[in-house]
Amino acid sequence: MxxxxxxxxxxxxxxxxxxxxxxxxxxxxxxxxxxxxxxxxxxxxxxxxxxxxxxxxxxxxxxxxxxxxxxxxxxxxxxxxxxxxxxxxxxRSYPVMTQHQRAYAELEAGCADIREYSPVIVPGLLQTPGYARVRIVSSRPLMTDPQAPERATTEDPETEVAARLARQSLLTREVEPPRYTAVLEEATLAGRAGPPDVLRGQLAQLRKLAVLPNVTIQVLPRETTIANWYLPHTAFSIYRFADPQDPETLAIEGLSTNLVLTDRDELRRYTILFEWLQTAALSPEETLSWLADAGRIRPPGGPAQPVSPTRPAPPVAAPVAGGRGPVMPPSQRTPRTGRLTEP
CATH class of the missing domain: 1.10.260.40 (lambda repressor-like DNA-binding domains)
Known part of the structure; x- marks a missing residue:
């Protein structure tokens, strides 16, 4: 644990x-x-x-x-x-750990609050073994340098998967589990993310985790407008620790390494950006409906086609901060707008 x-x-x-x-x-x-x-x-x-x-x-x-x-x-x-x-x-607190997964575990341990935005990959703390295996194996060729084969990743993929799962028990531990909030782009669960059976399992896992009292998951539909047409550049995570003397930390995700910062100005910017993303995304309740629909609707040979949850449309607000775009086909869309949270 x-x-x-x-x-x-x-x-x-x-x-x-x-x-x-x-x-x-x-x-x-x-x-x-x-x-x-x-x-x-x-x-x-x-x-x-x-x-x-x-x-x-x-x-x-x-x-x-x-x-x-x-x-x-x-x-x-x-x-x-x-x-x-x-x-x-x-x-020794972890049943299994690898050098790569340890870097993430070091950030997550002792956290009171974790906030993550992911544009294309379900975050590691939410992945199923099947989804994690696809991610690890598919990226393995990129970690090999033909000019320096001795530096190639030698860790067994199954050991990496097990280490990632060891990190995940953070969310369900009995003693002081952190508050965890994730905003996931719809693309993280699209057809290119993995085989149909892997995606169905991942959707079921997200539904299971989303009902935990300390976990909030929000899906960001692909046509949603964020703030004033803002486009996030990359995945990032914000870590706040239980000890207030430990500095809040920002990790910006790269292909093979993360940029880890404690600069207050950078943290302020990314905190505001996360508020924008949460405002634009489906609510936690709508996300549960979205995940359930995405798991059921899958045409032969194609990816899931999620539909937006049924609910009365809110009054149309002035498009000062953009709006949440539709998820249904154009002929079935109900106009929706959203407002930017004040930073």
Whole structure:
């Protein structure tokens, strides 16, 4: 079962930021600190402050002595040091883990709130084994460099699938499961996403997860207008941690790597964008109907053809912020509009 506390990697970053702040508050340079504690290597402090090395408790206590840190603050940093160094204990919380899946697990652990937008792929925390297997196997050729075959991915696909499933128990754990919200483009469940049986299983999985009290799933129909005709550039995730001192984190998805940021301006922009996406998407209740219809309506040899849920059309609002486009064929569409949430 995934742990409820942040990963040791995040704890190292938190500890490093605190140590740097304390040094600067004391008016000391790195060289002055190194001289006072008697360390032989000047890079040792840099690695600690940047969260790049496993902290030794004795080293951290020496630094706290130099910075004259006592009482509750000293106790807190001592506890963080222990958590930052226990990578093996943290990994034992997972029945199976791989290097690739660990990068995501480190972001997800200790979260109070996770928000994800995905334009083409169902997020890993929601995938069925079949859907995950298709995603992993189909991308494997892109991870192989003909000029450097020794760097090719060697992890067995089934092990990657199992590691991804190990991450997913985060959503159903009994102790403090995070609030999870996902906005999925309709394309994530279109015919190109996988064989019909895989897609039917994925639709059923989304319906099952969407009724959990801590999970919200919203589908964004393909013809929906977002805000003032805005087009999102890529998938992204926003992570807020249970400990308010751990910085909110943004991950922007790439082909083989994610860009992980804690910059406040970037977080503000993506938070507003997520509000736009939620406003444009079907409501959670409409999404459940959409998923049920998509699982039932499948012409021979073709992808699912979801229909919008039946409900009275709302009054037409002024198109200041765009509207939610229809999902049904043009001859059956009921005009709908939506308003942009104030940031």
């Amino acid at each position: 995934p742990p409820a506390q942040p990963s040791p990697i995040f704890r190292r970053r938190r500890l490093g930021a605190e140590l740097r702040r304390l040094r600067e508050a004391a008016g000391l340079t790195g060289d002055q600190v190194i001289e006072r504690v008697g360390w032989a290597s000047a890079s040792k402090l840099s690695r600690l402050e940047n969260g790049r090395s496993r902290p030794d408790l004795r080293d951290v206590l020496d630094l706290l002595d130099v910075y004259q840190v006592t009482g509750a603050q000293r106790d807190e940093l001592t506890a963080i040091t222990g958590e930052a160094g226990d990578m093996r204990g943290w990994l």
